[in-house]
Amino acid sequence: MKLYGYYRSSTSYRLRIALNLKGLDYDIVPVNLLRSEQKEDQYRARNPFGGVPMLEVEGRDRAQSMAILEWLEDRFPAAPLLPEDAETRFTVRELTSAIATELHAPLNLKVLQYIKTQFEQDQNAVDAWYRHWLGLTLGPVEQRLAQLETGDFLLDRPGMFETVLIPQVYNARRFAYDLSQSPHIMRIEAACMQLPAFIAAHPDNQPDTPKEN
Known part of the structure; x- marks a missing residue:
């Protein structure tokens, strides 16, 4: 591969x-x-x-x-990244889809560059755009996690939801989004970042990571 x-x-x-x-x-x-x-x-x-x-x-x-x-x-x-039973699979897909579709589309690099070049917005405006969309999705995700009474992970081990959540939390910090109102998200992130699979995948640990990082 x-x-x-x-x-x-x-x-x-x-x-x-x-x-x-x-x-x-x-x-x-x-x-x-x-x-x-x-x-x-x-x-x-x-x-x-x-x-x-x-x-x-x-x-x-x-x-x-x-x-x-x-x-x-x-x-x-x-x-497996997904559980076996249909209802729990739906729960995973519901939360995963919220992040993958509602956040990635307005926040990818092509969109951010377009805002700068076509609408002549500075970085502060781009950052505000980013935080706005983060709030509209991470807020409901946090509410759903509270309803589900999650532990260290959404289920008994990390799966598809965590693979999609953790990179967006990384981005949230890059754009100075306030995560203090997201205790369930932060708890899941903390548990994930103790695991070798997540540590090795982190942007700081890649072959193309700039040396000054």
Whole structure:
């Protein structure tokens, strides 16, 4: 397996976590988003979406992180990311979908760059945009977690929800979002960050992490 990604990309981060949780071996191929390497013809010929991550495995280039997560679950069922029963699977997917769809779409790099270039907004305005959308989704996620009376993780061990949550919490801190009103999220993050799978996937520990970090 080859994982094409960027060290600080939340979608690349979530796939690193998932691959680590499943104990799968993979090589990282850095794609520098700030240099627009994802837009180069050679890369787009393999991934028409022109983004990261892309997983090269079993003779195919696979794009779209949530589709890849579901494929990994089907193809490598050991160390499952989803529970067996339908109701609990729905709970995981409900929370996971909220973060993956409601947050990633307005907060990805393409959108943030567009706000700057097309609407001539400075970094302070971009940061405010980021925190606004974080609040609209992380607030309800926190409420749902409180209703579910979770422990260290959503279920008895980290799975698909945690693979999607933790990268967004990392981003929340980058953009100075106030997490003090999210004790359940912070508790789950703290438990995850004690585990080797999450430590190894962290943006600070990647081959393309800038040395000054």
